Amino acid sequence: MLSKSQIAKLLSCSISRRKTDFYVASSCYLCNSFCTLTKPPERNESPEIPSWVKCLDDKSHGSPDADENFVIPSLASWVNSYGSYGRTEVAKVTSSDIEEINVEKVCKLLRNRYSSPDCVVAALNASGVGSSSRMIERILKKFSNDWIPAFGVFTWAKLQMGHHHPSVLCDLMVDILGKSRKFHLMWKLVEEIRMLEGYVTLATMSKVMRRLARAGKYQDAIEVFKEIEQFGVKRDVAAMNVLMDALVKENSVEHALEVFLQFKACIPCDIHTYNILIHGHCKCKQFDNARKFLEEMEQQGFEPNVISYTCFVEWYSREQDFHNVNAILDEMKKKGCSPNTVTYTILMQGLGKAKQINDALGVYENMKTIGCAPDPSFYSSLIYILSKAGRFKDAWDVYEDMGKQGVKPDLLTYNTVIAAACEHSQEETALKILKKMEEDSCKPDLKTYASLIKMCCRKKRMKVLQFLLNHMFKNDVSIEVSTYSLLVRGLCKSGKLEEACLFFEEMVARGIVPWETTYKLLVNKLDxxxxxxxxxHIQKLMSEAKEWAEI
DNA sequence: GTAGGGTTAG
Known part of the structure; x- marks a missing residue:
């Protein structure tokens, strides 16, 4: 039986740079050691003792009959077919297997902490691994919260291939740099790809605008929009909506409004533009202003739609102003605009938060009579509400009922059920769902692991914690500041200070600046x-981290 | 990426 690591070891020494479609892995004819990987033999080659099988290990050969299983048996996903040549069976290894191996090799290397992307490039150059765009995409996703290895691998592959990556990959890199607030490098990359035909698109500039807005650089984001045609992207309503949406989502409806007023004369807006403004104003509870835009859109000939009204329902609900919620629902009825699943979900959530559990459950009944079908998000909210009300058993029943209703759980549903189970300290159930997700090919995300990690810290389940961290890495979920904070905080609370310090150290080693609250909590506990x-030691690490952040 | 994803105290 060949292990994955044996194959990896073998492949890495010989074939990484070749481009043939598939290779043959075979075990030695004489010994059970794993030996060679070559192109497949020609049909007319002797099947007795294929000449292309050579043992790489120079160990003394025992009797070939000692172990009947010396041939390559099941390689599961690694191998897609077998051939038989005499006493040596062969397995085809496709180019995607090679990619898999290269991804693992590169990731292993990237887990060493490099101080700059250049160091990463040097290390990768020395490794002799080959690259492909698909492979880089996977690695970038794995390291999306770790800009040094991500940018290193991106640069290295570009140099190795001698040309730029496809534009989607460049967009991904732009986003990662923006997320880490490495705006100088982000711009350098954008400038670089601007020279290439069709590379910079609205998608690229959207990443730039959204990341700038997230960093609170509202004015910079607006400048990008004003100058967007210099990048070969049209300054139209689609681009304007992206900018305004980014500004609203990052809490500056004022800037969004400024953009709207400045450009409404030259860029004809659409229904999205108005809905973004309504959303923004509802979000900061300026209901009168929101109403003003609802009227303005009508005057401009845009009929308000379910999205327009649902914004009001959401934010009145959050204010627990159910009088106005009902007024909006009545208005919708009058205008012939039916609430949809989103509207009902929001309404139910609002009632749940107001602890009006029975009214919340009534929404579900109401939906059924109207014939509005619940979706996975709706069920997730229902599960959440029941769990928060201490009714885990009912929450679990709803989860099980989903299947019967033919609604497939999605990531949010799984995250909600796992969080509910964790909160009720149902460790086994929580882990069972994690397994179920794998079976359903539903990839866990940071939130999935966050609840599980929180529970493990609380229950001091260090082994399960380690298992989860490994699980995260395998699933390409990159640990970032919030996860580290969770770990440090959780372990502090449980009195596991040594472990908390180790995670704090690891976070700083990865170039992440810890949150002030996390730092203070740890220092106080140590005190x-x-x-x-x-x-x-922790104080020293914190000041170092802050220094680097300023560079 | 025009609306729902639900906490960073104690």
């Missing part, structure tokens, strides 16, 4: 336990 030495 309380008279762990002076560790406290000094």
């Amino acid at each position: 309380g336990m008279s762990m002076g030495k560790q406290k000094e």
Whole structure:
């Protein structure tokens, strides 16, 4: 039986740079050791002892009959077919297997902490691994919260292939740099691909605008929009909507409004533009202003739709102003605009938060009579509400009922059920669902793991915690500041200070600046336990992290 | 990426 690592070892020494479609992995004819990987033999080659099988290990050969299973048996997903040549069976290894192996090899290398992308490039150059765009995409997703390895691998592959990656990959890189607030590098990359035909699109500039807005650089985001034609992207309503949406989502309806007023004369807006403005104003509880835009859109000939009204329902609900919620629902009825699943979900959530559980459950009944079908998001909210009300058993029943109703759970549903199980300390159930997700090919995300990690810290389940961290890496979920904070906070609360320090250290080593609250909590705890030495160490790490952040 | 995804105290 060949292990994945044996194949990886073998492949890495010989074939990584070749481009043939498939290779043959075979075990030695004489010994059970895993030996060689070559192109398949020609049909007319002797099947007795294929000449192309050579043993790489120079170990003394025992009797070939000692172990009947010396041939390559099941390689599961690694191998898609077998051939038989005499006593040596062969397995085809496709180019996607090679990609898999290269991805693993590169990731292993990237887990060493490099201080700059250049160091990553040098290390990868020395490794002799080959690259492909598809492979880089997978690695970038794995390291999307870790800009140094991500940018290193991106640069290395570009140099190795001698040309730029496809534009979607460039967009991904732009986004990663923006997310880490490496705006200087982000711009350098954008400038670089601007020279290439068709590379910079609205998708690229959307990443730029959204990342700038997220960093609170509202004015910079607006400047990008004003100058967008210099990048070969049309300054039209689609681009304007992206900008306004980014500004609203990052809490500046004021800037969104400024853009709207400045451009409404030259860029004809659409229904989205108005809905973004309504959403923005509802979000900061400026209901009168929101109403003004609802009227303005009508005057401009755009009939308000279910999205327009649902914004009001959401934010009146959040205010627990159910009088106005009902007024909006009545208005919708009058205008012949039916609420949809989203509207009902929001309404039910609002009632749930207001602790009006029975009214919340009534929404579900109401939907059924109207014939509005619940979707996975709706069920997730229902599960959430029941769990928060301490009714885990009912929440679980709803989850099970979904299947019977033919609604497939999605990521949100799984996350909600896992969070509910964790909150009720149902460890086994929570892990069971994690497994179920795998079976359903539903990829877990940071939130999936966050609830599980929180529970493990609380219950001091260190082994399960380690299992989860490995699980995350395998699933391409990159650990970032919120996860580290969760770990440090959770372990502090459980009195596991040594472990908390280790995670704090790892976070800083990855170039992440810890949150001030996380830092203070840890230092206070260390102080309380008279762990002076560790406290000094953490203080030193924190000031280092802050220094780097400023560079 | 025009609306729902639900907490960073204690």
